[in-house]
Amino acid sequence: MTKKPTNTRIAVHTYDELMDVVETTREQLDSYKHHITICVAAGCISQNSDKVLEALISGAEARGIQDDVEIKGVGCMGLCAKGPLLRIDPEGIMYQGVTVDDVDTILDTLEKGPNKKLLLSQETPFFQRQQKVVLENSGYIDPESLPEYIAIGGYQGLYRALTEMSPNEVIQEVTTSGLRGRGGGGYPTGLKWVTVAKAESSVKYVICNADEGDPGAFMDRSVLESDPHRVIEGMAIAGYAVGANKGYVYIRAEYPLAVERLNLAIRHARQAHLLGNNIFGTTFDFSIEVRLGAGAFVCGEETALIASIEGRRGIPRPRPPYPADLGLWGKPTLINNVETFANVAPILRNGGEWYAAIGTEKSKGTKVFALAGQIQNTGLIEVPMGITLREIVFDIGGGLPNGRHFKAVQTGGPSGGCVPEQFLDMPVDYESLREVGTIMGSGGMIVMDDSSSMVNVARYFMEFSMSESCGKCIPCRVGTRQMYDLLDKFVKHSATQRDYDMLVELCDLLQNTSLCGLGKAAPNPVISTMKYFNEEYQECMMHDEEALPGEKAE
Amino acid sequence: MAAPASTIDYSADKRWKKVEATMRRNGYQPDALIETLHTVQELFGYIDEDALRFVTSKLPVSPSKALGVATFYHYFQMKPQGKHTCSICTGTACHIKGGEAILEDLREHYSLEPGETTPDGKISLLTVRCIGACGLAPAAVLDGEVVGNLTVEQLREQFDSWMAEEDDEETD
Numbered sequence: 064m065t066k067k068p069t070n071t072r073i074a075v076h077t078y079d080e081l082m083d084v085v086e087t088t089r090e091q092l093d094s095y096k097h098h099i100t101i102c103v104a105a106g107c108i109s110q111n112s113d114k115v116l117e118a119l120i121s122g123a124e125a126r127g128i129q130d131d132v133e134i135k136g137v138g139c140m141g142l143c144a145k146g147p148l149l150r151i152d153p154e155g156i157m158y159q160g161v162t163v164d165d166v167d168t169i170l171d172t173l174e175k176g177p178n179k180k181l182l183l184s185q186e187t188p189f190f191q192r193q194q195k196v197v198l199e200n201s202g203y204i205d206p207e208s209l210p211e212y213i214a215i216g217g218y219q220g221l222y223r224a225l226t227e228m229s230p231n232e233v234i235q236e237v238t239t240s241g242l243r244g245r246g247g248g249g250y251p252t253g254l255k256w257v258t259v260a261k262a263e264s265s266v267k268y269v270i271c272n273a274d275e276g277d278p279g280a281f282m283d284r285s286v287l288e289s290d291p292h293r294v295i296e297g298m299a300i301a302g303y304a305v306g307a308n309k310g311y312v313y314i315r316a317e318y319p320l321a322v323e324r325l326n327l328a329i330r331h332a333r334q335a336h337l338l339g340n341n342i343f344g345t346t347f348d349f350s351i352e353v354r355l356g357a358g359a360f361v362c363g364e365e366t367a368l369i370a371s372i373e374g375r376r377g378i379p380r381p382r383p384p385y386p387a388d389l390g391l392w393g394k395p396t397l398i399n400n401v402e403t404f405a406n407v408a409p410i411l412r413n414g415g416e417w418y419a420a421i422g423t424e425k426s427k428g429t430k431v432f433a434l435a436g437q438i439q440n441t442g443l444i445e446v447p448m449g450i451t452l453r454e455i456v457f458d459i460g461g462g463l464p465n466g467r468h469f470k471a472v473q474t475g476g477p478s479g480g481c482v483p484e485q486f487l488d489m490p491v492d493y494e495s496l497r498e499v500g501t502i503m504g505s506g507g508m509i510v511m512d513d514s515s516s517m518v519n520v521a522r523y524f525m526e527f528s529m530s531e532s533c534g535k536c537i538p539c540r541v542g543t544r545q546m547y548d549l550l551d552k553f554v555k556h557s558a559t560q561r562d563y564d565m566l567v568e569l570c571d572l573l574q575n576t577s578l579c580g581l582g583k584a585a586p587n588p589v590i591s592t593m594k595y596f597n598e599e600y601q602e603c604m605m606h607d608e609e610a611l612p613g614e615k616a617e
Numbered sequence: 618m619a620a621p622a623s624t625i626d627y628s629a630d631k632r633w634k635k636v637e638a639t640m641r642r643n644g645y646q647p648d649a650l651i652e653t654l655h656t657v658q659e660l661f662g663y664i665d666e667d668a669l670r671f672v673t674s675k676l677p678v679s680p681s682k683a684l685g686v687a688t689f690y691h692y693f694q695m696k697p698q699g700k701h702t703c704s705i706c707t708g709t710a711c712h713i714k715g716g717e718a719i720l721e722d723l724r725e726h727y728s729l730e731p732g733e734t735t736p737d738g739k740i741s742l743l744t745v746r747c748i749g750a751c752g753l754a755p756a757a758v759l760d761g762e763v764v765g766n767l768t769v770e771q772l773r774e775q776f777d778s779w780m781a782e783e784d785d786e787e788t789d
């Protein structure tokens with residue numbers, strides 16, 4: 064059996080050495096007749112996919128076929144609702160809901176062909192309609208193997224940037240791509256990089272915001288669990304472009320598996336000289352450190368995040384000055400989200416023009432969404448910008464389960480709003496979503512049906528903002544509390560017209576006077592539900608009923 | 618800026634050495650504070666005054682500031698936790714799919730509020746803001762393991778078995 068290049072044994076200083084790893088790894092992978100891969104991202108692991116993996120390995124050994132069949136754990140395959148998912152290549156068979164008891168059936172497939180009971184059809188829109196850039200490796204490579212990442216083109220973007228391009232050319236490429244911040248704001252990434260690059264300082268920092276705090280969003284977790292090297296490569300390219308030698312990943316402590324794989328990936332990259340001093344024999348040095356968040360939603364705000372990395376309470380400060388001028392320890396700092404960095408390597412590998420050809424005029428590229436709530440195909444999807452909500456919910460998402468009736472889709476979490484049925488044919492891009500009163504957000508999409516009361520949903524998000532308010536500025540600290548109490552009166556059917564007017568006034572007050580995005584955006588769920596589901600608020604004001612208006616018997 | 622004298626002997630418990638290792642790795646700088654508190658919680662399960670005294674005696678951070686940081690972040694526990702922990706996810710997807718009802722049931726059936734531990738120290742009930750397992754909503758983390766598609770009955774069964782487990786030990 065040919066030996067696979069292990070993570071620790073490779074060292075990459077030159078292009079030839081990089082290509083050597085590509086060749087030996089491919090050779091090694093090609094030596095197997097079959098590949099059985101099973102998802103070992105958090106969703107499937109919680110359904111025991113790791114135990115299925117172990118059982119498969121010992122099952123193959125018992126049959127003496129371990130040299131013919133490669134069996135390994137890979138990242139997220141997307142359709143979490145049907146997990147644990149497993150794929151057999153080169154046959155291209157996909158199985159759903161596999162358990163330890165299915166091991167023999169799975170191994171029998173290699174001789175007898177697919178088992179109908181476990182088979183998951185890939186002819187469905189869920190698999191056909193997606194377009195993968197960020198998730199291209201997710202579900203294909205072993206997230207804990209650096210050679211496998213290199214074998215499918217990994218670190219070639221970094222090589223190209225360091226050896227063939229000047230920092231300005233790298234920024235130009237990113238600008239050409241039209242990439243915009245995937246954390247939710249949608250600020251042009253190229254522009255952000257230019258600002259930091261122009262700031263005069265011998266010390267600069269790059270920060271990757273992996274503090275995915277939006278309840279109902281798990282894109283970043285999945286990327287880090289499935290393909291961590293992609294984020295590392297993106298950060299290193301960014302470091303070269305803006306002139307920074309040190310990067311930090313600020314990641315939620317609630318994602319232990321993502322933290323573990325990221326730490327492992329950083330260690331492997333360092334051992335292979337892809338991080339550290341003189342990367343690819345150039346004068347460029349770059350190192351990355353991981354910092355754990357500790358459960359504060361406000362730390363997604365960039366100045367609060369910086370305070371937290373500095374070891375302080377995560378409290379935002381007024382901007383300007385922006386972190387691009389005055390960031391971590393007072394130095395110019397570039398902050399981008401996980402998904403933004405995950406787009407950088409393919410852009411450098413394939414060129415900005417290639418990326419700009421995907422999507423709409425103002426929103427380029429693809430976007431990863433986490434589909435959840437009352438929808439058949441809960442899971443992770445990546446679609447080109449400009450696709451309609453209807454396609455996402457009813458084609459890719461498979462519609463609502465049990466004949467339930469669509470009511471709204473919520474995007475942007477506590478800072479976003481609800482999109483009602485009449486806008487289902489609207490294209491999904493930054494501008495269109497803003498027009499209807501919500502935001503792209505980081506990518507959480509929660510589908511709601513008739514059984515959800517929108518007043519209740521508004522109260523839920525206000526409770527969230529209220530308890531996550533850091534307390535620094537009064538409009539947010541006191542305002543979210545007052546709004547919550549008012550919404551609670553609505554839910555309990557004891558609200559008056561005065562309460563309604565007060566709620567409207569507070570929306571305006573919080574939006575215009577809060578210090579940071581948390582307070583400014585906290586009224587969004589209220590504003591959007593008041594706009595599209597006003598009758599539910601009205602009904603709450605008039606008389607008592609047993610069920611909340613909008614809440615139909617199931 | 619010396620911290621008030623502690624009542625315990627830190628050299629007796631080797632875990633403090635590991636706590637100190639985290640501080641050393643971060644050069645005893647003020648920004649080591651949060652990383653160090655993570656280590657304390659990992660090793661001891663929670664952060665108490667003795668821990669804060671130890672940490673602030675080594676880092677250039679005042680005890681009041683350290684307490685401020687420790688209490689600011691939801692992830693840090695300031696009280697000892699029960700033998701078993703159950704963190705109910707309160708993310709949007711879980712909320713829509715009935716997470717609230719599960720929490721309500723625990724409240725009623727076991728008179729347990731989020732953040733509380735049963736009087737006998739068996740089970741701690743916590744809530745967490747989205748564990749990112751939205752595909753499996755409603756979800757919870759039971760003793761570190763993510764459990765999805767949770768039902769009221771299933772959770773009661775788990776709670777009852779945790780309680781019975783303790784009873785067995787008592788009869789042994």
